[in-house]
């Protein structure tokens with residue numbers, strides 16, 4: 625039998641990280657020693673209380689049913705975390721949505737929002753999921769170059785008017801991957817004004833919110849007007865070393881979250897309840913765990929940069 629894939633499958637390749645994992649496996653089988661700088665899957669442990677909660681909850685046979693959506697406890701922990709860290713008030717019933725990793729939300733939001741003729745403004749260079757989501761939605765990607773002279777922030781004033789008119793969504797990511805800079809409150813203010821002027825939704829990917837060295841990153845949602853135009857996605861993958869648990873959340877504009885929720889209710893039946901319980905404990909952690917994590921990353925960063933400098937690399 626001849627199997628013809630749908631046309632939309634031609635718009636994207638296998639994810640680069642899956643491809644790199646296969647290459648790595650082949651090299652390791654040849655006895656080659658590698659340092660893996662591909663996918664950012666933390667090699668550090670989650671907090672002990674998270675491990676304990678997950679083990680206890682997973683031993684309870686009553687926790688194996690469909691979750692369908694985020695639990696009240698998890699949503700409450702998210703709203704408390706935002707209030708504690710960013711002084712942002714969120715309604716835990718209407719302004720928070722549980723995701724199966726932020727990848728889930730990043731790829732599905734363009735599908736819930738965009739028509740083929742719509743443009744999506746994405747950072748260039750940017751994280752791979754943005755392009756995948758735009759391709760799956762059949763929309764058009766408009767790269768916003770991140771240049772040194774503009775502090776690696778997109779120059780909103782350089783986006784042509786005809787693109788602004790066709791743009792439905794803008795994706796931002798600070799602290800960024802692969803360019804690890806943070807955005808100021810002023811930049812987010814300008815982005816919100818721009819979004820309101822051109823009727824563009826903002827999706828801020830905040831996956832690295834807790835991985836900073838000097839300046840604590842600004843939450844997009846802490847800026848006036850953010851909830852009118854957009855949502856922020858955050859994840860437990862990097863902050864709490866829980867990447868394999870696939871748990872994250874989106875917060876902010878109620879209407880956008882409802883759209884995403886409707887799409888997701890047809891795709892998945894929620895995150896395994898023991899993982900939601902473990903994630904609740906993680907968000908309720910005292911901040912020492914996150915501080916210790918940052919100290920380890922700082923040491924590694926300094927070792928890497930020191931090594932580069934010894935090689936004569938700036």
Ligand SMILES: Cc1ncc(COP(=O)(O)O)c(C=O)c1O
Nearest residue numbers: 725726727751801831859861872
């Ligand atoms: C910028 C950025 N956003 C999102 C993700 C995906 O994270 P999650 O595990 O929450 O799907 C990654 C993963 O590396 C990332 O680098």
